[in-house]
Amino acid sequence: MRLSRSLIPTLKETPAEAQIVSHRLMLRAGLVRQTASGIYAWLPAGYRVLTNIARIVREEQDAAGAQELLMPTIQSADLWRESGRYDGYGKEMLRIQDRHERELLYGPTNEEMITDIFRQSVHSYRALPQIVYHIQWKFRDEVRPRFGVMRGREFLMKDAYSFDLDHKGAVISYRKMMLAYMRTFQRLGLRAIPMAADTGPIGGDLSHEFIILAATGESQVFYDAAFESIDYTSREFDIHAEADLARFYTMMTTPYAATDEKHDPALFEKLDPSRRREGRGIEVGHIFYFGTKYSQPMNFTATGPDGQPFHPEMGSYGIGVSRLVGAVIEASHDEAGIIWPEAIAPFRAAILNLKPGDAACDGLCERVYARFGAAALYDDREERAGVKFADADLLGHPWQIIVGPRGAAAGKVELKRRVDGAREEVSPEAALAKLLGV
Template identity: 70%
Template sequence: MRLSSFFMPTLKETPTEAQIVSHRLMLRAGMIRQTSAGIYAWLPLGYRVLRKIEQIVREEQDAAGAQELLMPTIQSAELWRESGRYDDYGKEMLRITDRHDREMLFGPTNEEMITDIFRSFVKSYRQLPLNLYHIQWKFRDEIRPRFGVMRGREFLMKDAYSFDIDAAGARRSYQKMFLAYLRTFARIGLKAIPMRADTGPIGGDLSHEFIILAETGESGVFCHKDWMNLDVLKDAPGMEDDLQPFFDRITSIYAATDEKHDPANSPVPESDLVSARGIEVGHIFNFGTKYSKPMNAVVAGPNGESVPVEMGSYGIGVSRLMGAIIEASHDDNGIIWPDAVAPFNVGLINLKSGDAETDRVCAELYAKLEAAGLEVAYDDRDERPGAKFADMDLIGVPWQLVVGPRGLKNGVVELKRRATGEKEELPVEAALAKLLG
C-alpha cells in the first residue's frame, strides 16, 4: 500500500478526550474515530489489525472443533423472558420497540438465541457434543463509556456456546476452550493468565477470566512469580487428548485479582507473589442447565429419556484485544505491534521521493516484497524524513526499511526492528533476504 493514497489521518497532538495510552495512540495513528459516546468507526489502518486478530481467534476456534455461524444483532425480548434474564440484566441492555410494538433488544450476549437455535434442530444425544460460535458486534449501554475501545458501548466479540449430554462432557468442552484460549493469545503475541472468576449475570459455577499484564491495566493482579517465565503451552496436549492433567497443572498456579486476593490467607508465601496490573481479554463459563431447563433445550438420552443439555459459553473481546495489545506493547514513540497482528509487515521509507535512483530502488523493493506475500506500507509521500520516521514508529510496523540517496551511494539501505530499535546497514539484496527469510 502506497501511503500517498492510503487513508491514514494521523494526528500530531494527543486528543484531550483520550485518557489511556491505547486510546491516545489509536486516535493519533488514525485507526478509529469516535462517532458518539463509546461508539467508533474503524478506519482502514485499525480495521486491518482488527481483521487479523479476528482471524487468529477464528482459526483457533476451528482447530478446537467449534463451528462458525452468524447470529443477528437484534434479538426478541421474548427469548430473554423465557430464560428469566430480560428484567434482570439491567440498564446496560438497549431495549427497542419496532413499528409493530414488538419488544426487541440489541444483543449484549447470545445465550438465549443460541439455545433457541439448538432446541429447534438437535434432538438426540448422538448429535453431541456441539460447539457453535460467531464473531459479531455487541452493544452494552455502559453508564460511563471510556478508555476508547477498552470500554465502549459497541464492541466486536467472539462468543462460543457448547452443548453436552452430561457434566463430564461439559467439563471437557470447557477444558478444550481453556486450551484454545491460551493458544489464541500466544499466537497473538500475548501472555494471558487464567484466573478463577465470578460468573456474574451469565450464571454458572465454573468460570475463568484471561488477564494480560500491562502497567496501565484496569485491575490489580496478584500471581505466582512462575507466571513471568512460564511457557504455558510447553508440553500442552492435543485437543483430543486427556486435558484434565494440563488443566489442573495450569490452574493450580496461583493467580487472583485484587478483589479476590487476601494477603492474610494466601496459599503461597508473599515473597513468591508478583503484584501487577491486568486487563481482561477473555472470559469462559460453564453454567450447566441454567438456560436449557427454562428454555426446554432437551435431547433424547441413551435410554430415550429427555435430558436438559449441559452448556457453557466462551467470550473473547476482539475489539477490546486491540486496545489491550497496545497497552501492553508500546513506547514513547507509538505502538509496537506483535508480528502476527501488525497492519503491515514492513514499512518501506523513501527518504527522497522524486529522486530517480531512490524511487527506482524503492519501487523494486516494494514489488519484490509484495510478490513474496508481505504486506508493505510504502511511504512515498512528499514529506520530510522526520515526519516519515515519526509516522512509521507511531503505527508500529514491525520492520522499517529505509532507502535514501546517501545510503544508495554506499550500496546500502537501513533495516530497523521496531520492537528493539536495532538498526543495521545492509546491501539491498541482503536486507531483502532478511525480510523474506
C-alpha cells in the same frame, strides 16, 4: 499500500478526550475515529489489526473443533423472557421496537438465541457434544463509556457456546476452550493469567476471566511465576485428549492468581519469594460453565442414551476482539508510539523513502515495495525525514526499511527493528530474505 494514497490520518497532538495510552495512540495513529459516545469507526490500518486478531482467534477456535456460524445482532425479547433474563439484565441492554411494535433488543450476548437454534436442531444425545462460535458486533449501553475501545458501547466479540450430554462432557469442553484461549493470547504476543471469577449476569457456577499483563492495566494482579514458563502452543497438550486437558487445567488452577479484589495475602505469602509476581492487568476474555441454566427454562430437551429426555449442559466463552486491540497497545508501546507484535501488525514493514524524486531512491523503494505488496506501507510522501520516522514509530510497524540517497547509491537499505530500535545496513535482497523469507 502507498501512504500518499491512504486513509491513515495521523495526529501530532493528543485529543483532549483520550485518557489512557491505547486511546491516545489509536487516535493519533489514525486507527479509529469516534462517531458517537462509545462508538468508533475503524479506519483501514485499525481494521487490519482487528482482522488479524480475529483471524488468530478463529484459527484457534477451529483447531479446538468449534464450528463457526453467524447469528443476528437483533434478537427477540420473547427469547430472553423464556430464560428469565429480559427484565433483570439492566439498562445496558438496548431495547427497541419494530414497526409492528414487536419488542426486540440489540444483543449483548447470545445464550438465548443459540439455545433456541439447538432446541430446533438437536434431538438426540448422538448429536452431542458440539461447540459453535461466531465473531459479531455487540452493543451494551455503558453508563459511562470511556477509554476508547477498551470500554465502548459497540464492540466486536467472539462468543462460543458448548452443548454436552452431561457434566463430565461439559467440563471437557470448558477445559478445551481454556486451552484454546491461552494459545490464542500467546500467539498474539500477550502473557495471560486465567483467574477464577464471578459469573455475573451470564450465570452459572464455574467461571474464569483472562487477564493480560500491562503496566497501565486497570487492576492489580498477583500471580505465581509458574504461568510464565508454559508454552501453550507446544505439542505437550493435545486439545482433543481428555487426559492432556485435565493436566493442563490442573496447571492453570493450582498456581496462585488473583486480582486485588480477591487477593489473599496469607496465600500469597505461602509462595516462595522467587515465584511471587505482581503487576497490572486488563481483562480480555471470560469463560463460563452454567449447566442447564438456559436449556431447562427454555425447554431444550434431547433424548438420552437411556431413552429418557434430558436438558443438555452448556457453557459460553467470550473474547473481546476489539478490546484486544487496545489491550495489546497498553501492553506494548513506548514514548514514540505503538509496538505491534508481528502477528497482528497492520503492516509487516514501512518503506521510508527519504528523498522522493531521487532516481536511485525511487527505484530501490519501488523494487522493494513490489516484492512486499500489501504487507508493506510505502511512505512515498513529500515530507521531511523526521516526519516519516515519527509516523513510522507511531504506527508501530515491526520493521522499517529506510532508503536514503547515500545508501541507495550504494545499493543498500537501512533495516530498523521497532521493538528495540536495532539498525543494520543490508542489501535489499538481504532485507527481503530476513522479513519475507525469500
